[in-house]
Amino acid sequence: MGIAETYSRSRQFVDRRPLTHSLAAAAGVGLVLYLLWVLVSQLVTGQLQIHELGELMWDGLMRGLVIGLAGVGLSMTYSILNFANFSHGDYISAGAFSGWATTYLIAGLGRADIGSLLLVGAGGSVFGGALGIGISTTPLAVVLGVVVAGIGAVALSLFVDRTVFKPLRGEDGITLLIASIGVAFALRYLMQFVFGSDVRGTTSQPPAYSFYVVDGWVRVNYHDMTLFVVAIGLMVGVHLLLQRSKLGKAMRAMSDNGDLARITGIPTEGVVRWTWIIGGALTGISGYIFVLWKGTLAFDDGWLLLLLIFAAVILGGIGSVYGAIAGGIVIGLTASMAVIWIPSAFARAAAFAVMILILLVRPQGIFAGRATA
Amino acid sequence: MTLLRVRDLDAGYGDLQILTDVDLNVEDEEYVTIVGPNGAGKSTVMKSVFGLTTHMGGTVSFDDTDITGANPEDIIRLGLGYVPQNDNVFGTLSVQENLEMGAYILDEVPKDSLDAVYERFPILEERRDQKAGTMSGGQQQMLAMGRALMLDPDLLLLDEPSAGLAPDLVDEMFDKIDEINEAGTAILMVEQNAKEALRRCDRGYVLVNGQNRYMDTGRALLDDQEVRQDFLGG
16 A cells, blocks of 8 residues: 555656656657767767677676676565665675585685685685686586575575574664665675685686677677576566466565565565565575676675666666666666767766656656566 | 344444444345445444454454454454455455465365356456456456355355446346355345345344434335435435
8 A cells, every 4th residue: 555655646746747747758869869979970980889789788788687687686675675775786696605605615615725715715715717607617507606605695685684583673764774784785795804805816717709790709608697597587487486386476465566466475574585485596596696697796785786776677677677687787788888979987877867767757767566476 | 043143243443433333133144235425434343244344343243253353364264255345356466376265274275166157257257367457357257256156155245346436347246246245145235225125135224323223124115205304205
């Protein structure tokens, strides 16, 4: 009920300001035309080659899939529990560390001492590249790493829910939000304390295929493909879960109307627990494959990703799982392709500018009001 | 046999007490309505039966089981269904999914109940894949009732089933409720359309300021000079 009212109130607010609305739309269309013009002129003058454009798009898609997958977890907990969980980014890092510790352990057993392997080579004691880690070289270590990353993030999110969020259920969203920011800091500095603050290389150079595109080669390596397959597979899985399974339908029912779900006899606490489990698993796995793809791991990887994830989720219409995926891809593409128009240092700013622009035109987000559906 | 027994119920929201010493019975297969002026606490009685208010005293029992303060899941399991007045369908779920949610506590969706609901409300079968939120108010009301009927309850609580319906649909809705009752489900209904409700029910309660004022057969309440004057607009 609460959400519906807030929603309709904000709708009215928006409807009363049609001028800003259409101005923003006009500015957006103008900007898009200008950007297209710059792009086309760069292509025509040869400043930017088509295969380079292809590479940027592929890079953006990879980034977008990570953001989208992590965003699904964030959006699910938002739509069912009604609060924006700022500790989500650190669940990503925690999942990544637990998964990578497993991968290091399996790949490096007997070649380095167990302590340094479990600390994912803290302080430069072991290097993932030296262990030859990769999907083709150490497939078992990577697959088990993915699984443990999921389990680790699930365990963490259930623990935090039990100790922090559950006692606060029924408080308003702001209380929960601030609590989650506290959890975020606590987790991050705990990880820094345990694993150290250095950025480590985690993988050896994976084999790659090259595709000839018009005027040059676009490289797609094994880890790109792993990320693609895992992310798309999980997204399809979430879709099937939400649309076909009894639990998924109950999750959608709860995000639609929690009070009605309760009086219909849906065991809401059970659904909440499953939401953390599924959201946590997606989040941990997204952290793992992100690290696999970029080849480096640091204690604040998840935190740095969090704002992009929020941008994606808000852009897609907060609470919508499909919106999170779509928003993630838009934000990922923007962050990667922005270098065509602006210096790379501004790429992050560009992603947020796109978010703000789209929200000005469509304040409800792309997939507004569709809850988890 | 008495299905629902409310005794000396005091209830409200937070510190605000709405109901004082409310007594109410519903017998097996009986059709009972609660009428009364706005703010009399009619809906609060329903919500209190389902444990959605702050309990302040008294008891609610169903089928001789004390359900005071029980959680909705357990109450539903005993054979009690509830159709709230507002927001009573999952708008983003399809019609069929809404009905499936009604049988969530069972391991599998009972095929015969689903068929029975579709038979009772053919419009729902026609629109089984449509999102509930895109249907008209009357269709949503039927869906909400259908959902509550999925477990074939012994008693159905209906909160203002005719609210917001076009006049020609109001009669149809009341006919449906008659049919559900004739098929053996007891009804406890809150209605603003008091005359029509009293005409159709077996027994009625008049609730004023959160307290029982009158109780009699529907016919007798309709004929009662005072009730007519004060609550039925003469």
